[in-house]
Amino acid sequence: MKNNRLLRNIRLGIKTLLLHKLRSLLTMLGVVFGVGSVIAMLAVGEGASREALEQIRRLGSHNIIIDGPRPDGDEDGQRGERSRLLIYGLHYADLDRLLEGFPDIARAVPVKLIQREGRIGAQAMQLRMVGTTPDWFELVERPMLDGRPLSGLDLERKANVAVLTEHAARRLFAAARAGLGSQIRIGGTSFTIVGIVQSESAAAGGMQTPDRNTDLYIPITTAQERFGDLQEHRSGGSRSREQVQLNQIIVEIGALEAVEPNAVAIASMLARVHRRPSAYRVNVPLALLRQAEATRRNFNIVLGAIAGISLLVGGIGIMNIMLASVTERTREIGVRRAIGAKQRQIVYQFLIETIVLSTTGGIIGVAIGMLIPWVISRTVAMPTYVTPISVVLALGVSMMVGIIFGIYPAIRAARLDPIEALRHE
Amino acid sequence: MSTPAAQLENIHKTYHMGDEPIRALNGFSTTFDAGSFWAIMGPSGCGKSTLLNVLGCLDRPDQGRYQIDGRDTAALTDDALSEIRLKYLGFIFQSFNLIAQLTVAENIELPLYYLGWHPERARKRATELAQEVGLAGRLQHRPYQLSGGQQQRVAIARALANDPVLLLADEPTGNLDSATGVEIMEMICALNQSGKTVIMVTHEPEVAAQAKHRLVMRDGRIERTEARA
Ligand SMILES: Nc1ncnc2c1ncn2[C@@H]1O[C@H](COP(=O)(O)OP(=O)(O)OP(=O)(O)O)[C@@H](O)[C@H]1O
Numbered sequence: 001m002k003n004n005r006l007l008r009n010i011r012l013g014i015k016t017l018l019l020h021k022l023r024s025l026l027t028m029l030g031v032v033f034g035v036g037s038v039i040a041m042l043a044v045g046e047g048a049s050r051e052a053l054e055q056i057r058r059l060g061s062h063n064i065i066i067d068g069p070r071p072d073g074d075e076d077g078q079r080g081e082r083s084r085l086l087i088y089g090l091h092y093a094d095l096d097r098l099l100e101g102f103p104d105i106a107r108a109v110p111v112k113l114i115q116r117e118g119r120i121g122a123q124a125m126q127l128r129m130v131g132t133t134p135d136w137f138e139l140v141e142r143p144m145l146d147g148r149p150l151s152g153l154d155l156e157r158k159a160n161v162a163v164l165t166e167h168a169a170r171r172l173f174a175a176a177r178a179g180l181g182s183q184i185r186i187g188g189t190s191f192t193i194v195g196i197v198q199s200e201s202a203a204a205g206g207m208q209t210p211d212r213n214t215d216l217y218i219p220i221t222t223a224q225e226r227f228g229d230l231q232e233h234r235s236g237g238s239r240s241r242e243q244v245q246l247n248q249i250i251v252e253i254g255a256l257e258a259v260e261p262n263a264v265a266i267a268s269m270l271a272r273v274h275r276r277p278s279a280y281r282v283n284v285p286l287a288l289l290r291q292a293e294a295t296r297r298n299f300n301i302v303l304g305a306i307a308g309i310s311l312l313v314g315g316i317g318i319m320n321i322m323l324a325s326v327t328e329r330t331r332e333i334g335v336r337r338a339i340g341a342k343q344r345q346i347v348y349q350f351l352i353e354t355i356v357l358s359t360t361g362g363i364i365g366v367a368i369g370m371l372i373p374w375v376i377s378r379t380v381a382m383p384t385y386v387t388p389i390s391v392v393l394a395l396g397v398s399m400m401v402g403i404i405f406g407i408y409p410a411i412r413a414a415r416l417d418p419i420e421a422l423r424h425e
Numbered sequence: 426m427s428t429p430a431a432q433l434e435n436i437h438k439t440y441h442m443g444d445e446p447i448r449a450l451n452g453f454s455t456t457f458d459a460g461s462f463w464a465i466m467g468p469s470g471c472g473k474s475t476l477l478n479v480l481g482c483l484d485r486p487d488q489g490r491y492q493i494d495g496r497d498t499a500a501l502t503d504d505a506l507s508e509i510r511l512k513y514l515g516f517i518f519q520s521f522n523l524i525a526q527l528t529v530a531e532n533i534e535l536p537l538y539y540l541g542w543h544p545e546r547a548r549k550r551a552t553e554l555a556q557e558v559g560l561a562g563r564l565q566h567r568p569y570q571l572s573g574g575q576q577q578r579v580a581i582a583r584a585l586a587n588d589p590v591l592l593l594a595d596e597p598t599g600n601l602d603s604a605t606g607v608e609i610m611e612m613i614c615a616l617n618q619s620g621k622t623v624i625m626v627t628h629e630p631e632v633a634a635q636a637k638h639r640l641v642m643r644d645g646r647i648e649r650t651e652a653r654a
């Protein structure tokens with residue numbers, strides 16, 4: 001019964017507002033655009049930051065990732081007669097220094113990348129081998145799809161075994177889980193495939209040895225023994241040679257609070273050994289995570305301020321129109337009072353109108369605010385995410401705007417002297 | 426004797442504009458018996474509308490005692506006065522004062538809405554009232570689609586919706602041509618005959634002649650009262 005009455009009041013409010021459709025629409029616009037733009041911006045920001053946070057999270061908050069990047073120019077390379085030799089990367093000794101000099105390090109995993117041609121039967125293709133240790137599979141948290149990861153024994157025996165990524169399996173054997181037990185010939189050695197590991201999803205990790213289509217994990221000892229540190233690349237007529245010991249070392253720190261101090265210490269250790277600052281790069285996912293979260297927080301604060309300002313403007317617009325409406329309907333108010341309406345019933349009537357106005361604006365705004373990210377996601381392949389909380393909040397806030405900016409005009413309407421209101425022209 | 430519909434004792438209402446206080450009601454006393462029909466007359470500015478506002482609980486006297494249907498209105502809150510208007514009173518205005526965005530039916534229902542009637546029951550009553558005032562086919566019309574006389578009939582139906590003890594009319598025929606005025610007066614007389622107390626302000630002697638009693642005011646007081654011959 002009570003509910004029914006509220007519904008009737010809302011319906012009456014809507015009816016009154018519909019009498020001046022254009023005016024009601026224009027009045028709502030402030031809230032519509034305020035809510036719409038904030039929801040849309042929030043969705044874009046949330047999409048971007050979720051992506052970033054997810055990438056970073058996958059790198060592991062306990063990890064420090066040390067790269068030995070390939071120099072861009074050739075000013076650092078040593079020129080040979082007909083070919084040049086590019087020497088870069090981290091050293092085997094770096095790994096030992098890390099393990100000996102840093103007691104906080106729980107595990108350190110070397111990564112050595114080798115490009116070679118491989119054959120399965122008569123089929124030949126370019127492969128990238130990742131020489132590493134069994135710990136790698138635990139540090140990067142990549143589940144095995146089939147078979148087993150590399151083992152300590154493989155490492156010890158320098159076994160000719162390989163773990164294939166899902167992508168590689170699909171490319172080489174036309175099925176994600178196929179190829180277990182098959183042989184791949186690479187440079188005169190035949191490797192047995194002992195496992196299939198899940199691929200890194202496309203969205204994740206740029207830093208952490210990104211997957212190529214045909215990646216293959218082998219024991220680092222095997223990689224050293226079979227392929228050494230020197231690689232030749234032929235492209236067109238030119239020939240380039242590279243000498244790299246390790247491309248990357250992933251370090252896991254036992255205690256979270258020790259991650260950042262150790263990163264600093266590792267960087268200064270590397271500075272002593274390598275001298276050339278571009279020879280190594282220390283990435284701390286935890287620091288990046290903090291940074292990304294701080295960025296997100298700042299972004300949200302800025303957005304909140306924009307939302308506040310636009311809703312303030314929208315609210316003032318609504319209040320302005322409602323005050324005009326009260327003046328315009330003074331006579332009506334007088335009639336209602338003469339008939340026996342109590343002051344609070346007049347307040348109620350005008351307040352409901354304002355709330356209907358602002359909430360409708362909010363709903364339209366939310367619709368627009370959800371449509372824009374949808375269009376963005378479809379057209380420019382940018383991730384967006386409309387959080388449910390932002391929608392609920394937007395609707396709640398627009399309702400609040402109605403209450404806050406409606407209460408004054410409503411009270412003014414109710415306080416009118418009935419006699420004067422009846423005389424009003 | 427039954428309870429008087431309205432009883433006024435030594436009512437004062439003074440407006441202060443500039444230096445001279447305007448005594449709109451200056452010691453006004455009278456009793457309006459239940460079922461009576463009064464025409465209030467007098468020159469412009471003598472306090473007729475002010476009297477009606479006091480009677481209608483829209484205005485409070487500065488001084489004096491006003492009882493409606495045996496209830497003293499002094500010391501009543503604004504809400505309580507609204508309640509009295511809602512339950513005891515019906516207003517008919519010179520300028521009809523229908524609410525433009527509401528239909529005829531909704532205008533008639535307005536008091537019932539504030540009385541908290543169930544919508545269906547209210548609609549039924551509004552339909553009956555519209556029939557009584559001869560506007561059965563106009564329920565869904567808007568006020569602007571009606572003639573002045575028709576609008577005043579709607580206003581009368583609305584004033585009757587809450588079955589009031591006292592009907593207050595301030596120049597109900599003032600905005601109507603004489604033929605329509607006669608129709609409206611017939612309706613008001615019929616209401617009085619069916620038992621409603623009516624207090625009506627008018628300038629027109631031929632309209633006043635239809636009331637059972639006439640009260641002529643001057644300067645906020647009663648100059649004379651006369652009964653219909
Ligand atoms: N709100 C007000 N403020 C100041 N003076 C007022 C106010 N209302 C009424 N008056 C004065 O009180 C006096 C009585 O006014 P009232 O409206 O009762 O007259 P009336 O008899 O109804 O006149 P009319 O026949 O012209 O309608 C007038 O002098 C008027 O100017």
Ligand SMILES: [Mg+2]
Nearest residue numbers: 473474475595
């Ligand atoms: Mg008057």
